[in-house]
Amino acid sequence: MVVDGVDNEIKKSALELIGNTPIIALDRIHPGPGRILAKCEFMNPGASIKCRSSMHMIERARESGQLKPGAPVLEVTSGNQGCGLAVVCAVLGHPLTLTMSKGNSVQRAIHMEALGATCIRVPQVEGTYGNVTLNDVKAAEAEGLRIVEETGAYYVNQFNNEANAQSHYETTGPEIWRQTGHHVDAFVATVGTAGTFTGTSKYLKEKNPNLACYVVEPSGSEPIKGEPITKPLHLLQGSGYGCVPNLFKFDYMDGTLSVTDEESVKYKKFLGEKEGLYVGYTSGANVAAAVKLLESGLVPRDAWVVTLLNDSGLKYTPVPEELT
Missing domain, CATH: 3.40.50.1100 (Rossmann fold)
Incomplete structure (x- = not known):
């Protein structure tokens, strides 16, 4: 600078x-x-590698017009992507909601909420605390998609977002x-x-x-x-x-x-x-x-x-x- x-x-x-x-x-x-x-x-400021893809996915969405200034953002996360998105959304001024399985460590929810995000911890359907299965992730995803339908928030969709891989390239x-x-x-x-x-x-x-x-x-x-x-x-x-x-x-x-x-x-x-x-x-x-x-x-x-x-x-x- x-x-x-x-x-x-x-x-x-x-x-x-x-x-x-x-x-x-x-x-x-x-x-x-x-x-x-x-x-x-x-x-990284969110304490994980996911800060990279978080910034890239949000910046690409803003550049394309999919995400308007100040508009709400939602993502389904195991925690690290949520923490990275919370850093980025705090700086850029986007309200952020995250859905995460209760099987993921609560420290991650504390971290996300300390950065101004809302974290909804979704009950597990199969795993145990500290052990999260694909079906647990799907339960968190279902809740996230319900909120997107209800609020119109921009869905980051890290599992299918090509900007995720592009950030590391x-x-x-x-x-x-x-x-x-x-x-x-x-x-x-x-x-x-x-x-x-x-x-x-x-x-x-x-x-x-x-x-x-x-x-x-x-x-x-x-x-x-x-x-x-x-x-x-x-x-x-x-x-x-x-x-x-x-x-x-x-x-x-x-x-x-x-x-x-x-x-x-x-x-x-x-x-x-x-x-x-x-x-x-x-x-x-x-x-x-x-x-x-x-x-x-x-x-x-x-x-x-x-x-x-x-x-x-x-x-x-x-x-x-x-x-x-």
């Missing part, structure tokens, strides 16, 4: 805090051979490519809406067609791998819903990696105790998968594997004792 001809570091709003997150080497967790590099997405992928000095051998990521994986992988593969991209799925809920769903309940909130998302593109995938709840908890704990990073369960799963990939022989032993630390650990209820 330039003021009176002088360049300074003052940001105009929280929107300028979105993206350009640092990338960190996890050399204490994995000293080699090879290297795990992780993008610190918990450092335009920001996450290019940042990774630049920050690593164009040295990326593999990219691994969990999949919720598939916006992050699709957009980032598309960009990276355009830069290097030999770069390997792997989807991380919770063990027992691996539809992208083509396996039957045997464990719809798992700890990876916001991912592994037991279906292949509409935004997912098999063209950008080289394979899948399965991670158990126990492995996710183990590496979530390692990230805190070895690297000083307090993050969520999908971040633990991403790092567990990166370690597995380096040990699998599927990539060179000295490969650089890039992954994502999706959100802050402050968004979660403590893990059940039996998994610690």
